[in-house]
Amino acid sequence: xxDSVPVNGSHFPAVMICGLNFSYDGYLVxxxxxxxxxxxxxxxxxGPNGGGKTTLIKLILGLLxxxxxxxxxxxxxPDRARTRMGYMPxxxxxxxxxxxxxxxxxxxxxxxxxxxxxxxSREDREIVLMCLEKVGLAAIRTKSFAEISGGQRQRxxxxxxxxxxxxxxxxxxxTANLDVAMExxxxxxxxxxxxxxxxxxxSHDLGFVSQVVRTVLCVKRKVLTHxxxxxxGEIINEIYGSPMKMIRHNGSGEGxxxxxx
Numbered sequence: 001x002x003d004s005v006p007v008n009g010s011h012f013p014a015v016m017i018c019g020l021n022f023s024y025d026g027y028l029v030x031x032x033x034x035x036x037x038x039x040x041x042x043x044x045x046x047g048p049n050g051g052g053k054t055t056l057i058k059l060i061l062g063l064l065x066x067x068x069x070x071x072x073x074x075x076x077x078p079d080r081a082r083t084r085m086g087y088m089p090x091x092x093x094x095x096x097x098x099x100x101x102x103x104x105x106x107x108x109x110x111x112x113x114x115x116x117x118x119x120x121s122r123e124d125r126e127i128v129l130m131c132l133e134k135v136g137l138a139a140i141r142t143k144s145f146a147e148i149s150g151g152q153r154q155r156x157x158x159x160x161x162x163x164x165x166x167x168x169x170x171x172x173x174x175t176a177n178l179d180v181a182m183e184x185x186x187x188x189x190x191x192x193x194x195x196x197x198x199x200x201x202x203s204h205d206l207g208f209v210s211q212v213v214r215t216v217l218c219v220k221r222k223v224l225t226h227x228x229x230x231x232x233g234e235i236i237n238e239i240y241g242s243p244m245k246m247i248r249h250n251g252s253g254e255g256x257x258x259x260x261x
Contacts, residue, residue: 004232012038013038013039014037014158015036015071016036016037016070017035017060017069017070017071018034018069019033019070020032020033020068021053022055023053023067030059030219030221030222032222033223034223037200037215040198042199043215043217044189044213044215045216046203049181051220052220054090056223057202060085060156060200061082061085061170062079062082067178072167073085083112083166085161085163085164085168085169086109086168086169087169087170088170088174090173090202099146101132101143102137103141105157106132106141106156107163108163109128109129109159109163111165127165129141129180131163134162134193135159137159147253152177154178158170158186158189168199168200169197169200170200171190171201173204174190190212215227238251
């Protein structure tokens with residue numbers, strides 16, 4: 001892992017999890033998890049479906065409570081550090097016909113930061129506009145949410161996560177349903193954001209992961225930490241529980257996915 005990058009004077013790890021166990025209805029989902037994520041790191045969370053990846057993210061966010069063990073975010077309990085985290089869920093709860101503009105949706109990220117729905121300050125709007133500029137959507141800020149493309153929606157939800165001015169981004173499969181070109185653009189943006197933010201991202205795309213992230217958390221009930229340089233075919237096979245092969249997206253070899261062989 002990289003050296004800790006202090007944020008707002010804090011020298012605590014971005015995330016510290018000690019002796020964590022978590023069960024759903026008596027079924028053990030995560031067992032004896034002990035990890036540290038340093039400030040400034042770019043982490044990918046990988047593993048099979050049902051292995052506990054999204055559960056781990058929700059525990060960090062404080063949306064779930066461990067059965068045992070502890071989670072600290074920037075040295076605090078997750079609920080106290082929530083304003084320092086921006087979250088992009090795998091599936092948005094917004095109806096695609098939701099009667100709101102791109103600007104309106106992004107402003108939702110300011111909730112809990114001194115604003116009340118429908119009463120946003122000039123500062124709120126300036127921050128949101130900067131976020132939309134960062135993801136390349138400022139020019140369509142007045143466009144209806146229902147009218148934008150799937151790729152634009154993904155960037156919009158990233159802008160909403162950035163609108164709370166977080167110190168850490170947690171992204172649950174942000175490239176889902178994006179084509180290869182859009183994936184590449186999103187990863188490039190995340191690399192830029194990583195210059196000032198800690199990023200934790202759930203992803204199955206190990207090809208891109210190996211190019212842009214520093215640390216990989218392998219989640220399959222237990223959680224193992226690897227630098228990306230250690231990720232081999234043998235480790236991939238162990239993570240997913242069956243032989244896997246890497247598939248190139250294009251002739252240049254830019255990015256690849258894992259699939260069953």
